Amino acid sequence: MIRFENVTKRYPDGTVAVEGLSFEVAEGELVTLVGPSGCGKTTTMKMVNRLIEPSEGRILVDGDDISRVEPVELRRRMGYVIQQTGLFPHRTVLDNTATVPHLLGWPKARRRERARELLDLVGLDPAVFGDRYPEQLSGGQRQRVGVARALAADPPVLLMDEPFGAVDPVVREHLQSEFLRLQSRLHKTVLFVTHDIEEAVRLGDRIAVYGEGRIEQFDRPATVLGAPASPYVADFVGADRGLKRLSVTPIEPADLEEPPTVHLSDRLDKAAERMAAGGARWAVVLDDADELHGWVSAAVVEERLRSSPDPGIVGDHSRRMEAWLPLGSSLKQAFSTMLQHDAGWIAVLDEADRFVGVLTPAKLHAALRRSVDADARDVARQEVRLESIEGS
């Protein structure tokens, strides 16, 4: 969708901002450009909407060489969001949002309706905020208006230059989550500039790590974190890249242990047999609808069977499960949930809330190792045998 072919930008004073840049952003993909200040990220982005012209090479958007497309026509295909938002101070939020439809000559009623729809989409109630002026908004709200405005004419491409750079970390994280949710619905082709590696990793389908004027590595976040291409990239992503990688590695069924399961209404002797057969010290307890209820300890069951003539059913001795997560959650969420509940393992459920298995600290470690190994060999994670890791 966006293709750079050997692009160099040399400014009139001789500064080479980027050199020999070649990469491609696929349709519907979100690519983050990340790197230290002055490495050429903004120059790269501004060449896509022709605010800056390349000195050498060419850029194609949807197959068209953009040097042959009128800048005004080109920019209609692209929403542009910048850190300073660039909202017009004397126009209301609604009018700001409707800027591009206005330029395109849409009738007033239609563009106002579109602006309301967009404000809603970015989480601002148009009835509350529509008639306010930019200075009557918080920084985070202004950024949302910036995003709404960029989306107003439904362009296939979004260019975002540090759009969440000016807000505090908590608001930024919130805006990032909202934007990810939006992107999962809209599937825009997005080029996103940031100097924050956490943001790049969190948002990007792929990330381009810039050195001075060139891309040092262009890959999926997990790969950049797990197998940095050079000491420079390793240094840039940080010594804690293993921890960062946890946040971009999802839990998969193959990562899970399958402990014995028993039902609330099962008799205790039956539950004891199940656990003994599997050599397990505990079992997961399901309710009558086969949904997760909790867990029961083998020691408690055995003690009960020894000491009472009428030991009862599993439901009398089971404990509620508090730590659980859906499949696809990140290993970081899993680790954090374990810590929060002081739990040695957590249950994992599928989309239909059915119990799939449990993640233990050992399995979490194995999943991380396996995902690094899978990336290095460019195979699916399921194809990496767990034994080879656990035995190593």
Ligand SMILES: Nc1ncnc2c1ncn2[C@@H]1O[C@H](COP(=O)(O)OP(=O)(O)OP(=O)(O)O)[C@@H](O)[C@H]1O
């Ligand atoms: N108009 C210009 N004339 C000369 N040099 C320029 C011009 N604009 C940018 N540069 C230089 O080009 C290099 C790349 O700048 P660019 O703005 O693309 O970096 P960046 O990675 O976006 O940095 P930041 O994160 O600080 O915004 C820098 O050395 C900068 O000083």
